[in-house]
Amino acid sequence: MELQSCINYLLTTAQHEVFQTFSSGLSQFNITPGQYGVLSCLWKNGSCTPKEIAQILRLENSTISGVLDRMQKRGLINRxxxxxxxxxxQVVPTEEGSALRDDVLRxxxxxxxEILSGFSPEQKGILLDGLRKIGNVERADA
Incomplete structure (x- = not known):
């Protein structure tokens, strides 16, 4: 099989491009894509345990611990x-972490x-549904 036809290569390459785009954009708020994920959990739920955050983001508990340490030092969350x-x-957003919500979500x-601009609406739906299926991710509106 050619590398350019391998699903692992294609997903890894696409993920890298998306990550770079999000990293660059989120840098204006001095947060990373991973920190956005944590904040998103907290904005939706108000508070979560570190274990709940790890489960939602599908990360190891040890990975979340380091992310939370950096976010707490930055003043975005409190434990x-x-x-x-x-x-x-319980992990809760600070005032600063909560204040980022609207601007970051926009x-x-x-x-x-921007990332999906080269796709028709039908193609976007197929792509997102396919990625959800591969990742066993339920639709948010389901």
Whole structure:
């Protein structure tokens, strides 16, 4: 099989291009695509445990721990210990983390449109449905 026909090569190459575009765009807010993922979880849910964030983003707990450390140092999140169960920690956005929401979401929407601009509406639907199927990801509006 030719490399250019291998699904792993194609997905890796496409993911790299998308990641670079998002990294560049999000740099104006001094956040990374991974940090956007964490903030998105918190904006939607209000608070989450580190384990819940890792499950939603499909990352290892150890990976999330480092991301949360950097975000806390940056002032985007706080970790709050549950007074009823000191082993339970909730991650919550700070005022600064919450204040980024509208501007970041507008940027994410614009970047998605930009990245998919070469596709017809039908092609976009097929691509997104195919990626969801490969990744076992449910539609948000389902």
């Amino acid at each position: 709050v210990v549950d007074p009823e169960d000191r082993r339970s920690v 940027l994410i929407e614009r970047l998605n449109v």
